[in-house]
Amino acid sequence: MPELPEVETIVRELRGRIEGKTVQHVQVLRRDVIYGADVPIEEHLLGRSIGKVTRRAKRITFDFKPPTRVVFHLGMSGRLNLVPCEEELKTHTHLTLTFEKSRHELRFVDPRRFGGVWLLDGTYESSTGRSLGPLGPEPFDLIPAKFALLLQRQKQIKALLLDQTLIAGLGNIYCDEALHAAGVHPTSRAGEIEADDTRRLLRAIKSTLHRAIRHRGSTLVDYRRANGDPGSFQRLHRVYNREGQPCKRCRTPIERMQVAGRSSYFCPACQPVRDA
DNA sequence: CGCATTTCCTGGAGGC
């Protein structure tokens, strides 16, 4: 389940290995995971070279000759791997790119197909199919005053943090980890959180994400780094996927409940329900 | 509009 740290890891590992490379061959195994421009992706990319590789929230962008860009969203089971060309294709490989003067190729694999590839060529607005929705600010760009303003609504704090149009990049894992680090219960109404807790929560979000990036993300089931290796931050999770296990801060058993339709892990002692 | 709930999809886990 790639969230911001996992996507950032992949971008850092791809950047430098594929920037400047010229696309030699495009293999489309599933056309219906590619959205955006009407013209086939092969025609856009063949013989063109990759400019900058960047991340915005959970999206990865390859710049080609303007205005052409390719955006990858990994959804929950998507992978973007750079592997030796001779390596066997995994099932659910939907798109591959080979490069001139390179023994490695890029592969987009996504069994559950919650992800996708968007080909943007300036005609995007008129194109059909799934669209890339608007994004809120990057967590790292937020300052306390701006964050406090975002929280002025009745939504449950966890649902708010998961809403990509308000803050972009957090998913289920890092929401739970940040809420625990800040001592905030996931069902707290955002607008009722004390100013001190609001500041603590923003700091917790940033530090949790930074630490996760340092450990190359969390691998539970599907996520892999660009070279196929797992991340290691899952070993440092304090609440996520730890139901019944002792809180790493106070030893109280971690509980699980549904919030915003998602499994949410929290410590009932460190994250008390506060009455307004 | 705001907020909550349902939907898409597959592989893995667990029951029998």
Place this chain on the structure above:
DNA sequence: TGCCTCCAGGAAATGC
């Protein structure tokens, strides 16, 4: 072993 059901989740779609 095989067959069945259920569950995980990002984010769009739908409901109220």
